[in-house]
Amino acid sequence: MALENADIEKIAVLARLQLTDNDASDYANSISSILELMEQMQQVDTDGATPLSNPHDATQRLRKDEVTCGNQRDAFMAIAPASEEGLYLVPKVID
Amino acid sequence: MSWEIVIGLEIHVQLATKSKLFSGAKVGFGAEPNTQTTLVDLGMPGSLPVFNEEALRMAVTFGTAIDAEIGKHSVFARKNYFYPDSPKGYQTSQMDHPIVGMGHLDIQLEDGSTKRIGVTRAHLEEDAGKSLHDDFDGMTGIDLNRSSTPLLEIVSEPDMRSAKEAVAYMRKMHAIVTTIGISDGNMAEGSMRCDANVSIRPKGQQKLGTRAELKNINSFRFIERAINVEVERQIDILEDGGKIAQETRLYDADKNETRPMRSKEEANDYRYFPCPDLLPIKIDDAYIEAIRHTLPELPDQRSARFMSQLGLSQYDAEVLSSSRTLADYFEAVVAVCNDAKLSANWVTGELARYMNQHNLEIDAAPVSATQLGQLINRIKDDTINGKGAKTVLDELWNQAGEVDTIIATKGLKQVSDIGAIENMVDDVIAANSKQVQQYVDAEVEKRGKMLGFFMGQVMKASQGSANPGQVNGLLKKKLDALC
Numbered sequence: 001m002a003l004e005n006a007d008i009e010k011i012a013v014l015a016r017l018q019l020t021d022n023d024a025s026d027y028a029n030s031i032s033s034i035l036e037l038m039e040q041m042q043q044v045d046t047d048g049a050t051p052l053s054n055p056h057d058a059t060q061r062l063r064k065d066e067v068t069c070g071n072q073r074d075a076f077m078a079i080a081p082a083s084e085e086g087l088y089l090v091p092k093v094i095d
Numbered sequence: 096m097s098w099e100i101v102i103g104l105e106i107h108v109q110l111a112t113k114s115k116l117f118s119g120a121k122v123g124f125g126a127e128p129n130t131q132t133t134l135v136d137l138g139m140p141g142s143l144p145v146f147n148e149e150a151l152r153m154a155v156t157f158g159t160a161i162d163a164e165i166g167k168h169s170v171f172a173r174k175n176y177f178y179p180d181s182p183k184g185y186q187t188s189q190m191d192h193p194i195v196g197m198g199h200l201d202i203q204l205e206d207g208s209t210k211r212i213g214v215t216r217a218h219l220e221e222d223a224g225k226s227l228h229d230d231f232d233g234m235t236g237i238d239l240n241r242s243s244t245p246l247l248e249i250v251s252e253p254d255m256r257s258a259k260e261a262v263a264y265m266r267k268m269h270a271i272v273t274t275i276g277i278s279d280g281n282m283a284e285g286s287m288r289c290d291a292n293v294s295i296r297p298k299g300q301q302k303l304g305t306r307a308e309l310k311n312i313n314s315f316r317f318i319e320r321a322i323n324v325e326v327e328r329q330i331d332i333l334e335d336g337g338k339i340a341q342e343t344r345l346y347d348a349d350k351n352e353t354r355p356m357r358s359k360e361e362a363n364d365y366r367y368f369p370c371p372d373l374l375p376i377k378i379d380d381a382y383i384e385a386i387r388h389t390l391p392e393l394p395d396q397r398s399a400r401f402m403s404q405l406g407l408s409q410y411d412a413e414v415l416s417s418s419r420t421l422a423d424y425f426e427a428v429v430a431v432c433n434d435a436k437l438s439a440n441w442v443t444g445e446l447a448r449y450m451n452q453h454n455l456e457i458d459a460a461p462v463s464a465t466q467l468g469q470l471i472n473r474i475k476d477d478t479i480n481g482k483g484a485k486t487v488l489d490e491l492w493n494q495a496g497e498v499d500t501i502i503a504t505k506g507l508k509q510v511s512d513i514g515a516i517e518n519m520v521d522d523v524i525a526a527n528s529k530q531v532q533q534y535v536d537a538e539v540e541k542r543g544k545m546l547g548f549f550m551g552q553v554m555k556a557s558q559g560s561a562n563p564g565q566v567n568g569l570l571k572k573k574l575d576a577l578c
Contacts (some may be wrong), residue, residue: 014364016177053170053375060374065112065149068119071130076137086128087236090179093226 001039002032096334098295100326101303102261103253106268107246108278109222109286110153116221116245117144117187124284128238136242138183143372146171150245151376152386153277154194154219157247159387160275161214163198167383171219171373174365179237180224188248190367193218194376195247200271201395202263203413212264213252222246247277253292253303258322262315265289266417270394274419281456288313293325295333304329305339309346309353321346325353397422405435414443420458431468434475441467445485449492462491469498482559483507511562513569516553519561520569523552535578546570 005024008031012019019027073086082089115122118135134142158165172190195217201209224239249268255261269287273280280287294306309325312318324346329339344353392400394416401412401422415425421442428438446467450460470487473479479487479502490501502508510516524531527549534545546567553566 010364014175014366053369058374059377060146062148062151063114063119063145065114065147066119067114067121069121069133071127072133073127073129076132076134077129082234084231084236086130087227087231087238088129089231089234090237091235092233093179093228093235 001035003028003035097298098326098330098333099298099300100256100258100322101253101294101296101306102255102258102322103292104251104255104261104264105290105292106249106251106265107222107288107290108157108249108268108272108280110150110245110247111276111278111286112147112149112153112245114147115243116147116150116219117243120243122244123240124281124286126240128236128240131240132242136239138181144187144243146373146376147245150219151194151378153245154217154247155378155383155386156275156390157217157249157272157277158195158198159383159390160271160393161195161198161200163214163217164196165378165383166192166194166196167378167380168192169194169218169376171370171376172367173370174220174367176365178223178226179235180226180239180242182224182239182242186221186223187370187373188220188367189218192375195249200264200267202260202267203409204263205259207409210254210260212254212260215250215252217247217249220246220248253294258319258326261291261322262319265315265318267394270417274391274394274397274422276391276419280418282313282315285313289318291318291322291325293322293329294339295326295329305341307339307341307353308343310343310356312346317346317348320348320351321353324351328353391419394422401435405429407435407439411439411443415439418457420456424457424460424464427464428468428471431465432471432475434471437471437474438468441471441488445488449488461494462488466491466498473498473502477509477511477562478502479507480509480560480563482554483509507560509560509562510557511565513565516557516561516565517569519553519556520549520566520573523549523556524570524573527552531574531577534574542574546574549574 005021005028008024008027009019012024077083077086077088080088112122114120115133115136118133120133120136121131123131135144155165169189170192171187173185174188174190175185177184193216195214197216198214199211200214201211204210222241222244224237224242227236227238229236251264255264269280269282272278272287278286282288289312291309291312292306293309294304296302296304307325307329309321312321325344332339340355343356345356346353398409398412398416401407401415402409407415414421416422425438425442428442429435432438446460446462449455449462450457467488470484470491473487474481474484483502486505486507487498487501490496490505491498495501496504530545530548534542534549537545549570550563550566553570554561554563557566
């Protein structure tokens with residue numbers, strides 16, 4: 001499946017990436033080649049194979065429902081670019 | 096043309112865990128901003144989520160309560176979007192393999208019949224933080240306390256056909272989640288909120304109409320109003336030959352209208368994929384069955400028992416089983432006074448009126464179930480009349496003491512001394528000869544109504560303390576003797 005520049009531009013918008021026109025063509029080519037590889041892999045006969053999420057067949061570890069972390073606001077906020085009244089400040093969001 | 100309304104609801108229930116879905120930060124409403132976060136909740140690079148076992152237990156409990164298929168192999172997925180109150184750039188949710196599959200619940204319709212509503216699925220996901228758009232020098236403030244708070248998103252089938260059915264479904268869902276104890280169900284604090292998918296189609300048509308999604312409705316009253324106003328909007332458009340746009344709309348309670356949400360033209364491309372930071376959750380039958388055995392009596396079962404065992408009306412039984420705390424309170428009152436009907440009247444009547452006035456839930460009532468039971472006992476043994484009882488409740492509400500002390504100090508003991516009442520009745524008859532003559536001259540069927548005047552006079556003379564039943568009997572006897 002070959003991607004067009006328009007597809008790349010849409011993905012870039014969704015990922016909040018800024019591209020030049022040249023970037024778009026380059027990415028279209030390289031992502032298309034990855035998709036080609038996947039198409040090739042999809043030709044492998046997997047009928048009867050159980051999907052595997054990881055080679056160790058591990059499952060999710062569970063955590064006890066306990067509060068283990070207290071208030072660390074001062075430490076976290078010290079590395080924030082902007083804060084006020086205990087809030088992190090970000091460029092104005094209009095929605 | 097006659098239209099059929101089709102409604103499906105997505106309900107977000109905040110699970111009542113102590114800590115967050117993926118971190119050991121405290122979950123709680125109303126704390127100082129950003130004091131309940133960890134590196135995981137802030138989406139710091141290198142931090143990894145660890146799943147809260149209590150959230151899993153609660154989700155499975157819910158699944159067993161609605162008789163659903165439980166996903167023995169469920170998977171967390173990333174729902175990708177950018178918004179500053181979601182610092183990771185995605186919400187950890189579930190897509191293809193939710194923890195709870197197809198289930199159902201029954202709602203009671205106004206005509207007393209029952210309707211089954213399908214529940215498509217319920218999945219675990221994390222909540223986002225909050226954006227505060229007050230002006231901070233042209234910037235937006237972000238509070239991440241709510242970030243990673245565990246939510247169960249419950250998606251219904253498009254089975255509801257009116258706003259009233261949607262409210263009944265939401266109420267039943269509220270009763271279930273509070274009864275099984277997985278959420279406090281506090282809608283004002285956002286513990287339960289709902290999105291409604293609303294469409295209309297000509298009656299008889301199979302194909303569904305184009306739907307609008309109404310976002311973030313946070314009270315029972317607003318569900319009904321928001322759906323009704325949206326249905327009117329859609330009918331107007333279609334009857335004018337227009338088309339419904341599939342879009343997300345916001346209900347404005349002040350203006351009682353829905354309007355499209357500005358924004359995010361391409362936001363609905365969430366590019367879900369399995370979360371590489373979290374492994375699949377595997378559970379077995381033994382785990383599910385152990386949880387099924389812990390299920391308490393569910394609202395429908397309790398309501399049925401209230402009717403069959405305590406003789407309550409369907410309406411009272413449903414109201415009283417609508418939350419576990421309310422049902423527990425009611426049963427505690429009955430345990431003291433052994434009168435289900437009077438208990439139901441007082442809990443759903445006078446007490447409910449006070450609760451509404453002060454915007455309190457039953458577990459915060461200043462009047463204990465024991466006190467209300469004692470109060471009812473004093474009505475039953477004729478110590479006080481209805482009016483006196485209301486005064487006692489008022490005093491109890493203000494925590495002025497115990498029932499018997501209040502009756503004594505306020506002088507509310509009703510006069511049941513037949514001699515004393517007879518004197519008052521005689522006085523009133525003697526003092527109102529004109530009204531007595533009218534009573535005598537009136538047609539028999541009109542006299543009952545006229546008795547009210549004399550009742551009022553006697554009750555006034557006794558300063559409200561006379562036993563109304565005795566007054567009524569004596570008055571009737573003595574007046575009828577004059578006819």
